C-alpha cells in the first residue's frame with residue numbers, strides 16, 4: 432500500500448468519525464450554514480477532504496487546512512496549507528468564510544475570528560457550524576453521560592478508540608456559542624441549534 436493510500440484510509444476514518452458523531456446529519460447541518468453565504472469567493476476554513484465542496488456550488492472555493500495530506504484529497508481548485516489563526520490571505524479579499532466542525536480544534540478561536548474579520552470584505556459573511564453541548568443544563572448533563580458511554584463503545588467497533596475519546600472531551604472544550612462569539616469584531620446575526628438536544632450550533636457573522 433502506498434503512503435497516499437495509507438493516508439487516504441486515515442482521512443476516510445476521520446470523515447467517518449464526523450459522520451457517526453453527527454448521526455449521519457453532518458451534510459444537512461453544513462448546508463444550513465452554507466445557505467447564509469454570499470456568492471463569490473468563499474474560504475472553507477479547515478476544509479479537510481472537501482466534504483462541503485459540492486454544497487458550496489458555483490462559489491470560488493479557497494480550501495484552507497493545516498494538514499497538506501487532507502488537502503491532497505480535496506478537489507477544490509485553490510487549496511492552501513494554513514491555519515485559522517494566521518490566514519494566508521490579503522485584507523478584505525474574500526466575500527465569505529465557511530467553517531464546519533473545526534472550531535473545537537482551533538488553538539485560538541479569538542485569533543481566528545480576528546483573522547476572519549481581516550480577510551472578509553466589508554459586508555462579507557462568515558457561517559460556522561460545529562458540535563458542542565446542548566444549552567440547557569439537564570440536557571447537557573444527559574448528553575455528556577451519553578457521549579461518555581456511547582463514543583468509546585463506537586470507537587471500539589470503528590477502530591478509533593482514542594479519536595472517539597478525544598471527541599467526547601472536545602465537545603466540552605469551548606463555551607456556549609452566545610459567549611464564544613460575543614467578544615469579536617464580527618457582528619453576530621444569528622445563532623441556531625440543530626440535532627438531538629440541540630448539541631450542534633450554527634452561527635452567522637457579518638463584517639460591517
Ligand SMILES: C[S@@+](CC[C@H](N)C(=O)[O-])C[C@H]1O[C@@H](n2cnc3c(N)ncnc32)[C@H](O)[C@@H]1O
Nearest residue numbers: 477478479482498514515531532533536537538
Ligand atoms: C473534523 S475535520 C472537518 C473537515 C471539514 N470541514 C468537514 O466539514 O468535514 C476538522 C478539520 O480542521 C482542521 N484544523 C485543525 N486545526 C485547524 C486550525 N488551527 N485551522 C484550520 N483548520 C484546522 C483539521 O486539519 C481537519 O481537516
